Amino acid sequence: MKIAVLPGDGIGPEIIREARKVLEVLQQEGLAMELTEAPLGGAAYDQYGSPYPEATQKLAREADAVLLGAVGGPAYDNLDRPLRPERGLLAIRKDLQLFANLRPAILYPELANASTLKPEVVSGLDIMIVRELTGDIYFGQPRGIRTNEAGEREGFNTMLYAESEVRRIAHVAFNIAMKRNKKLCSVDKANVLETTEFWKEIMIDVAKEYPEVTLTHMYVDNAAMQLVRNPKQFDVMVTGNIFGDILSDEASMLTGSIGMLPSASLDKNHKGLYEPSHGSAPDIAGKNIANPLATILSVAMMMRYSFNLDAVALRIESAVKKVLADGLRTADIYEEGTRKVSCSEMGDAVVAAL
Numbered sequence: 001m002k003i004a005v006l007p008g009d010g011i012g013p014e015i016i017r018e019a020r021k022v023l024e025v026l027q028q029e030g031l032a033m034e035l036t037e038a039p040l041g042g043a044a045y046d047q048y049g050s051p052y053p054e055a056t057q058k059l060a061r062e063a064d065a066v067l068l069g070a071v072g073g074p075a076y077d078n079l080d081r082p083l084r085p086e087r088g089l090l091a092i093r094k095d096l097q098l099f100a101n102l103r104p105a106i107l108y109p110e111l112a113n114a115s116t117l118k119p120e121v122v123s124g125l126d127i128m129i130v131r132e133l134t135g136d137i138y139f140g141q142p143r144g145i146r147t148n149e150a151g152e153r154e155g156f157n158t159m160l161y162a163e164s165e166v167r168r169i170a171h172v173a174f175n176i177a178m179k180r181n182k183k184l185c186s187v188d189k190a191n192v193l194e195t196t197e198f199w200k201e202i203m204i205d206v207a208k209e210y211p212e213v214t215l216t217h218m219y220v221d222n223a224a225m226q227l228v229r230n231p232k233q234f235d236v237m238v239t240g241n242i243f244g245d246i247l248s249d250e251a252s253m254l255t256g257s258i259g260m261l262p263s264a265s266l267d268k269n270h271k272g273l274y275e276p277s278h279g280s281a282p283d284i285a286g287k288n289i290a291n292p293l294a295t296i297l298s299v300a301m302m303m304r305y306s307f308n309l310d311a312v313a314l315r316i317e318s319a320v321k322k323v324l325a326d327g328l329r330t331a332d333i334y335e336e337g338t339r340k341v342s343c344s345e346m347g348d349a350v351v352a353a354l
């Protein structure tokens with residue numbers, strides 16, 4: 001397994017250090033693995049003057065899987081747009097054609113009180129959010145800031161989906177639904193936006209190939225509300241890039257913390273990039289208090305999706321469950337009666353549990 005490791009910015013290097021410990025345990029046990037680090041985002045800008053420099057491109061393209069921390073931070077917010085860390089992240093997703101972003105929102109029973117919802121509303125929560133990742137308003141052209149004919153400045157982006165882009169993410173979502181409970185909810189804003197009216201039409205067409213799956217549709221505003229009202233009505237959700245970005249952050253809080261939500265971004269051959277759903281958390285960077293579990297759970301997803309090592313993935317997930325059952329909590333999920341630990345202590349505990 002050739003794994004490119006991109007720590008990134010802010011808490012990125014801290015959480016990646018802990019995830020690496022998990023990979024290194026597997027390596028010591030005999031899993032053949034090559035781990036190579038390279039910068040992405042602000043760290044890459046500092047070193048190479050580009051958020052996705054050639055050295056990182058080469059490594060990422062040659063790797064079987066990529067493990068990423070997070071990118072961005074206030075130090076880079078005023079750079080020219082193409083140089084901003086977030087553009088590096090978008091560039092690597094596009095470059096590797098990682099169009100399918102899987103964000104599972106699972107509530108571990110031990111964290112029932114850490115959830116923002118009442119235990120009876122969230123207990124047993126297990127939602128898979130399938131977010132399209134290389135299209136939509138994130139990439140549609142034209143985009144920019146310009147002065148219009150009236151002499152006023154305006155900002156503009158283009159919400160755009162090609163039929164092939166919607167079809168391929170639909171197939172990913174239906175296939176996942178087939179392996180789970182055969183329920184798929186497509187989230188759109190078809191009452192207002194043509195792009196998503198089109199999205200809905202394609203979803204309905206693809207559904208004909210999956211007669212066993214019950215496809216429902218929901219407007220994104222309602223979906224945002226339903227997620228906090230009665231989240232267990234959802235099993236698999238499929239949506240576009242921007243709605244998926246927002247809904248997955250919302251869903252993360254149902255699981256206790258954004259620090260618990262892993263993600264896999266896959267191409268058509270399941271070459272993947274694995275990263276927590278959260279950002280570089282500049283407010284807590286450098287303090288060794290970030291929650292590394294989303295990143296460690298992303299390693300589990302890597303084992304499952306890129307390397308077909310389901311048993312290894314389950315072992316990592318069980319180790320996470322064990323440390324939670326033992327009462328260990330980073331600050332974001334801490335509650336009275338549990339033991340507050342640092343980022344590195346949490347990583348060490350997962351390694352011990354493994």
Ligand SMILES: NC(=O)c1ccc[n+]([C@@H]2O[C@H](COP(=O)([O-])OP(=O)(O)OC[C@H]3O[C@@H](n4cnc5c(N)ncnc54)[C@H](O)[C@@H]3O)[C@@H](O)[C@H]2O)c1
Pocket residue numbers: 011015069070071072073074086089258259275276277278279280281282283284289290291292294332
């Ligand atoms: N995938 C990515 O690399 C990614 C994702 C989201 C945001 N970002 C970038 O990160 C920077 C900060 O963005 P933001 O503040 O909006 O979102 P963020 O996710 O970084 O942080 C939001 C809040 O959640 C907390 N948080 C996040 N991860 C945590 C963890 N593992 N443990 C404990 N607490 C955690 C932070 O401390 C903060 O209070 C921006 O530059 C943004 O563009 C990057």
Ligand SMILES: CC(C)[C@H](C(=O)O)[C@@H](O)C(=O)O
Pocket residue numbers: 072086089090245277279
């Ligand atoms: C940093 C940003 C480009 C990114 C996104 O919007 O996709 C992030 O919010 C995420 O969820 O991975």
Ligand SMILES: [Mg+2]
Pocket residue numbers: 245246249277
């Ligand atoms: Mg996001």
